[in-house]
Structures are given as C-alpha cells and as structure tokens.
Amino acid sequence: xxxxxxxxxxxxxxxxxxxxxxxxxxxxxxxxxxxxxxxxxxxxxxxxxxxxxxxxxxxxxxxxxxxxxxxxxxxxxxxxxxxxxxxxxxxxxxxxxxxxxxxxxxxxxxxxxxxxxxxxxxxxxxxxxxxxxxxxxxxxxxxxxxxxxxxxxxxxxxxxxxxxxxx
Numbered sequence: 001x002x003x004x005x006x007x008x009x010x011x012x013x014x015x016x017x018x019x020x021x022x023x024x025x026x027x028x029x030x031x032x033x034x035x036x037x038x039x040x041x042x043x044x045x046x047x048x049x050x051x052x053x054x055x056x057x058x059x060x061x062x063x064x065x066x067x068x069x070x071x072x073x074x075x076x077x078x079x080x081x082x083x084x085x086x087x088x089x090x091x092x093x094x095x096x097x098x099x100x101x102x103x104x105x106x107x108x109x110x111x112x113x114x115x116x117x118x119x120x121x122x123x124x125x126x127x128x129x130x131x132x133x134x135x136x137x138x139x140x141x142x143x144x145x146x147x148x149x150x151x152x153x154x155x156x157x158x159x160x161x162x163x164x165x166x167x
Contacts, residue, residue, distance in 0.1 A: 004137050005062060011144050012058030015051045018148075018155055022048055025158040032162055039111075040162055045089045046111050047154040050147050053082050058144075068136075072129030075140065079123045086115050110154065118146040 026033050026044055033041050060066070060074055090112040122143035128136030 004141070007141055008058045008061040011141075011148075012055055012062070014148065015055035015058060015151075018151055019048070019051045019055060021155050022051065022158065025155065025162075029158070029162040033158075040158065042089050042092065042111055043154050044158055046086065046115065047151050047158065049082060049085045049089070050115065050151045050154075053078055054144055054147050054151070057140075061140075068129050068132055068134050072126045072131075072136075075122060075126035075129065079119050079126060082119050083116065086112060086119070110150065114150050115147070118143055118150060121146060 022044060029040065032038065033044050035041055057075060057078060061071065066074075090108065122140060125136045125139030125143055128139060
C-alpha cells in the first residue's frame with residue numbers, strides 16, 4: 001500500500017479542489033441549481049457525490065493499518081450507496097419530457113450510464129481487494145481516474161454552460 005500513498009494523497013487533494021469549484025459554481029448559479037427538478041441541479045448533485053466519494057475513499061486509503069480486505073469492504077459499502085445516489089439523482093431528470101427522447105439519452109449518459117460503469121469498475125477492484133489481491137489498487141486507481149473524468153466534465157459544464165442554457 002505504501003507505493004499508493006502518493007496517488008491517494010494526490011487524488012484526495014484533487015477531489016477537494018474540484019469540490020471547491022463545485023461550491024463556487026453553485027453559488028454563481030444558485031437560482032438555476034436550487035430547482036431540484038432541473039438537470040443542472042442533478043448535474044451538481046451527481047458531481048458532488050462523485051467527488052465526495054473519491055475524496056473520502058482517498059482519505060480512507062491513506063489510513064495506516066487498514067487491511068486490504070477491510071479496504072475492499074469499505075469500497076463495496078461506498079459503491080452501494082453511490083449507486084443508490086446515482087439512480088436517485090438521475091430519475092427526476094429522466095422524467096422531464098419537455099425536450100424529447102434524445103435529450104433524455106444525453107442526460108442519462110452523464111448522470112447514469114458513465115458513472116454506473118465507473119462504479120462497477122471500482123466495485124471490481126473492491127472485490128479483488130476482498131480476495132486479498134493488493135494489485136487491485138491499479139483497478140481502484142483506474143476507477144478513480146474514470147470518476148475524475150466525469151466530474152471534471154460536469155464541473156466544467158456547471159461553470160460555463162449554465163449561463164448559456166438556463167433551463
């Protein structure tokens with residue numbers, strides 16, 4: 001695990017920085033994001049969840065004395081909660097029918113499909129850790145990078161695109 005400390009420290013710091021960006025973005029567009037039934041609110045909630053999970057799991061990964069199996073158990077628990085949050089955030093946006101089916105598919109891609117795939121990837125790493133395979137940290141790191149890619153895309157859209165498209 002010692003070789004991974006730098007990765008998890010960097011991951012935690014990056015997640016914390018992006019969390020700050022999300023707070024700024026929501027303050028800049030608070031009237032738009034405050035409406036719980038709109039896609040911008042869902043995008044902000046989804047991004048906040050992703051970054052909080054990466055931040056929290058990065059900190060847990062830095063805790064000394066955790067066994068590989070315990071680390072796997074913690075990740076499994078967090079992924080189960082994350083998957084519940086993904087569906088809870090996505091469903092109200094999916095029900096919005098004003099812009100048609102293709103709009104829903106596009107929203108579902110970034111709010112549901114891509115995050116679920118990344119969480120399944122993370123779950124794969126967690127199961128490998130449960131089995132005692134410490135090389136599974138490569139899979140966990142890959143899943144973190146996937147989640148960062150989604151969060152970065154979402155954070156950029158929250159900062160730049162909300163003003164351009166207020167609905």
